[in-house]
Amino acid sequence: xxxxxxxxxxxxxxxxxxxxxxxxxxxxxxxxxxxxxxxxxxxxxxxxxxxxxxxxxxxxxxxxxxxxxxxxxxxxxxxxxxxxxxxxxxxxxxxxxxxxxxxxxxxxxxxxxxxxxxxxxxxxxxxxxxxxxxxxxxxxxxxxxxxxxxxxxxxxxxxxxxxxxxxxxxxxxxxxxxxxxxxxxxxxxxxxxxxxxxxxxxxxxxxxxxxxxxxxxxxxxxxx
Amino acid sequence: xxxxxxxxxxxxxxxxxxxxxxxxxxxxxxxxxxxxxxxxxxxxxxxxxxxxxxxxxxxxxxxxxxxxxxxxxxxxxxxxxxxxxxxxxxxxxxxxxxxxxxxxxxxxxxxxxxxxxxxxxxxxxxxxxxxxxxxxxxxxxxxxxxxxxxxxxxxxxxxxxxxxxxxxxxxxxxxxxxxxxxxxxxxxxxxxxxxxxxxxxxxxxxxxxxxxxxxxxxxxxxxx
DNA sequence: CTACCATTCTGAACGCGTTCAAAATAATTG
DNA sequence: CAATTATTTTGAACGCGTTCAGAATGGTAG
Numbered sequence: 196x197x198x199x200x201x202x203x204x205x206x207x208x209x210x211x212x213x214x215x216x217x218x219x220x221x222x223x224x225x226x227x228x229x230x231x232x233x234x235x236x237x238x239x240x241x242x243x244x245x246x247x248x249x250x251x252x253x254x255x256x257x258x259x260x261x262x263x264x265x266x267x268x269x270x271x272x273x274x275x276x277x278x279x280x281x282x283x284x285x286x287x288x289x290x291x292x293x294x295x296x297x298x299x300x301x302x303x304x305x306x307x308x309x310x311x312x313x314x315x316x317x318x319x320x321x322x323x324x325x326x327x328x329x330x331x332x333x334x335x336x337x338x339x340x341x342x343x344x345x346x347x348x349x350x351x352x353x354x355x356x357x358x359x360x361x362x363x364x365x366x367x368x369x370x371x372x373x374x375x376x377x378x379x380x381x382x383x384x385x386x387x388x389x390x391x392x393x394x395x396x397x398x399x400x401x402x403x404x405x406x407x408x409x410x411x412x413x414x415x416x417x418x419x
Numbered sequence: 420x421x422x423x424x425x426x427x428x429x430x431x432x433x434x435x436x437x438x439x440x441x442x443x444x445x446x447x448x449x450x451x452x453x454x455x456x457x458x459x460x461x462x463x464x465x466x467x468x469x470x471x472x473x474x475x476x477x478x479x480x481x482x483x484x485x486x487x488x489x490x491x492x493x494x495x496x497x498x499x500x501x502x503x504x505x506x507x508x509x510x511x512x513x514x515x516x517x518x519x520x521x522x523x524x525x526x527x528x529x530x531x532x533x534x535x536x537x538x539x540x541x542x543x544x545x546x547x548x549x550x551x552x553x554x555x556x557x558x559x560x561x562x563x564x565x566x567x568x569x570x571x572x573x574x575x576x577x578x579x580x581x582x583x584x585x586x587x588x589x590x591x592x593x594x595x596x597x598x599x600x601x602x603x604x605x606x607x608x609x610x611x612x613x614x615x616x617x618x619x620x621x622x623x624x625x626x627x628x629x630x631x632x633x634x635x636x637x638x639x640x641x642x643x
Numbered sequence: 644c645t646a647c648c649a650t651t652c653t654g655a656a657c658g659c660g661t662t663c664a665a666a667a668t669a670a671t672t673g
Numbered sequence: 674c675a676a677t678t679a680t681t682t683t684g685a686a687c688g689c690g691t692t693c694a695g696a697a698t699g700g701t702a703g
Contacts, residue, residue, distance in 0.1 A: 202699080205651065230690060240653045242692080251690065309533035311594050367640070370535050378639055385636040392629045405616045412609040415602055416591070426669075429681065454660060464683045466662080475660065 209247040212237040216244075216254045217301065225255070225304035252316050255304050256323075263326050266294045270333060281391035283337035285383055288361055292368055292379070299376075303369045310362075312419075318362055327358070334358050343391065346398045346406060352413045353394070360390060433471040436461040440468075440478045441525065449479070449528035476540050479528050480547075487550050490518045494557060505615035507561035509607055512585050516592055516603070523600075527593045534586075536643070542586055551582070558582050567615065570622045570630060576637045577618070584614060 200206045215236035219228035230251055234241045248254045270290050277286040295302050305316055312319040318327065334354040338345060345353060364386060368379040397406050439460035443452035454475055458465045472478045494514050501510045519526050529540055536543040542551065558578035562569060569577060588610060592603040621630050 200650090202650070204699090208651080229688080231688090239651095241690095242654065243652050245691065246651065249691095303535075307533060307535070309531060310590070311527075311531070313594075366534070370537070378642070382636065382639045385632055385639060389629065389632050389636060392632065396626070396629065402620070405613065405620065408609055408613050408616065412606065412613060415606045415609060418602070426680070428669085432681080453658080455658090465660095466684065467682055469661065470681065473661095 208237070208239065208243070212239065212244050212247050213254060213257060217258060217298070220255070220301045220304070221298060224300055225251075252304070255301060256316060258298070258301060259305055260326060262295065262298075263329065266291065267329075269294060274333075274337065278342065279391075280337065280341040280343045280394065281387050283341060284357065284390065285387040287333060287337060288364055288383055288387075291361075291365065292376075292383075296376075299369060302365075306366055306369055330361075331355065331358055334361075343395055344398055345394065348410055349394070349397060349406065352410065352417075355417065356413065357390070360386070432461070432463065432467070436463065436468050436471050437478060437481060441482055441522070444479070444525045444528070445522060448524055449475075476528070479525060480540060482522070482525060483529055484550060486519065486522075487553065490515065491553075493518060498557075498561065502566065503615075504561065504565040504567045504618065505611050507565060508581065508614065509611040511557060511561060512588055512607055512611075515585075515589065516600075516607075520600075523593060526589075530590055530593050554585075555579065555582055558585075567619055568622055569618065572634055573618070573621060573630065576634065576641075579641065580637065581614070584610070 200209060212233065216228070216233045219232055219236060222228075230244055231241050233254075234244045237244070244254075248257065270287060273286045273290045274283060277283045306318070308314040308316050310319055311317050312321075314320060315322040317323065331354050334357045338350075338353055338357075364379070364383055367382055368376055371379045373379075396402060397409075436457065440452070440457045443456055443460060446452075454468055455465050457478075458468045461468070468478075472481065494511060497510045497514045498507060501507045530542070532538040532540050534543055535541050536545075538544060539546040541547065555578050558581045562574075562577055562581075588603070588607055591606055592600055595603045597603075620626060621633075
């Protein structure tokens with residue numbers, strides 16, 4: 196299932212199915228919108244949707260992939276005017292939340308299957324590795340010359356840890372039903388501050404034992 | 420759907436359905452085992468299963484509830500010989516993992532829907548509050564006279580935080596495919612050590628700002 | 644134009660979890 | 674005992690995501 200189809204007409208049909216699906220997902224939710232509804236709205240037979248997308252989930256995945264691509268320049272712009280680890284971290288995540296805000300409910304479908312790496316939609320699955328790697332690069336970037344001294348032993352693992360932290364925030368956001376997701380906004384402020392402080396503190400001499408234990412912990416979690 | 424039925428025969432039928440379901444879940448997994456299979460194995464019509472359990476998920480939930488009840492004396496015994504926060508924390512979680520070990524795959528079905536509190540099977544849902552509260556009591560217990568000085572402001576929140584920590588470990592365990600879940604064993608050792616150390620350190624004078632921020636964070640997460 | 648092949652599309656069908664009207668059975672009452 | 678009510682059980686049916694054999698379409702070569 197390549198992104199580009201053999202004929203222009205097919206390309207257009209694929210997009211029509213994607214648009215119809217997203218419209219219905221936004222309007223009535225992922226579960227309520229049926230594949231039959233989606234196909235009908237796109238003006239094709241039910242089976243046609245499966246010619247373009249191997250599953251209902253795959254539609255959301257495609258949406259996610261496209262959204263991530265669109266987001267890159269926005270992230271670039273947001274990070275340009277941001278200095279300091281705490282600010283950069285907050286900005287990076289804020290851009291993502293803002294970008295996905297109109298489709299928060301659609302994203303929920305993606306994170307529903309939790310963190311099971313065997314599920315193709317999981318943020319930890321091999322299928323999502325490409326997106327994850329692009330994301331990791333941003334976390335490496337905000338750590339460079341951020342003004343905070345990073346302990347040598349922690350440095351190689353920190354991008355992964357921050358990425359994981361980000362997933363937690365996004366997860367919270369997705370299920371946050373407070374008006375305008377105000378709780379998530381507050382959470383992000385406090386969490387970014389905590390993380391930045393924790394990193395700073397972790398370099399102190401007497402924190403070495405705790406840091407070493409935490410490092411082993413990280414290695415266990417990462418080692419698949 | 421009360422746990423005790425109107426007639427003894429019904430009580431027995433309900434158990435037969437539960438047993439058939441668990442046998443099939445263990446044997447071929449939650450998804451592969453169908454409600455028709457379960458009913459057939461229990462010697463009833465398909466619809467009968469729904470007289471006893473409102474959904475397939477509910478069967479797993481019932482299993483979980485019963486397992487938790489069975490587990491209580493085991494926890495009691497394990498904690499008696501355990502001193503110190505780190506040891507107690509590790510023991511408490513180890514007992515649970517050991518108890519659920521033969522049904523690890525069944526538990527996976529429970530945690531599949533992640534942490535969305537709107538899903539009845541979620542560990543954060545109102546439906547699971549009773550079990551959660553019993554669990555929280557154990558965490559309060561292991562904090563009493565554990566030898567580690569707990570900062571006053573942190574104390575009321577710590578049981579909830581440790582419970583959350585436990586959920587993370589269990590989640591890791593459920594998706595851990597290493598032989599005998601050896602990675603989880605290692606993770607638990609390191610994580611319990613880290614948590615205990617972190618609590619000890621959090622009481623130091625210059626950690627006050629970080630602790631205060633973390634406390635606000637906890638309040639945001641808890642406040643529904 | 645005709646024959647051919649890959650691409651695109653169709654709609655009936657499958658198996659699933661779940662629902663439900665109605666039947667069977669058990670308990671209670673007059 | 675029969676009559677009535679409550680409980681338990683049935684199996685067909687529904688709507689869902691998904692599959693698939695085959696029809697339609699369109700581009701290409703002889």
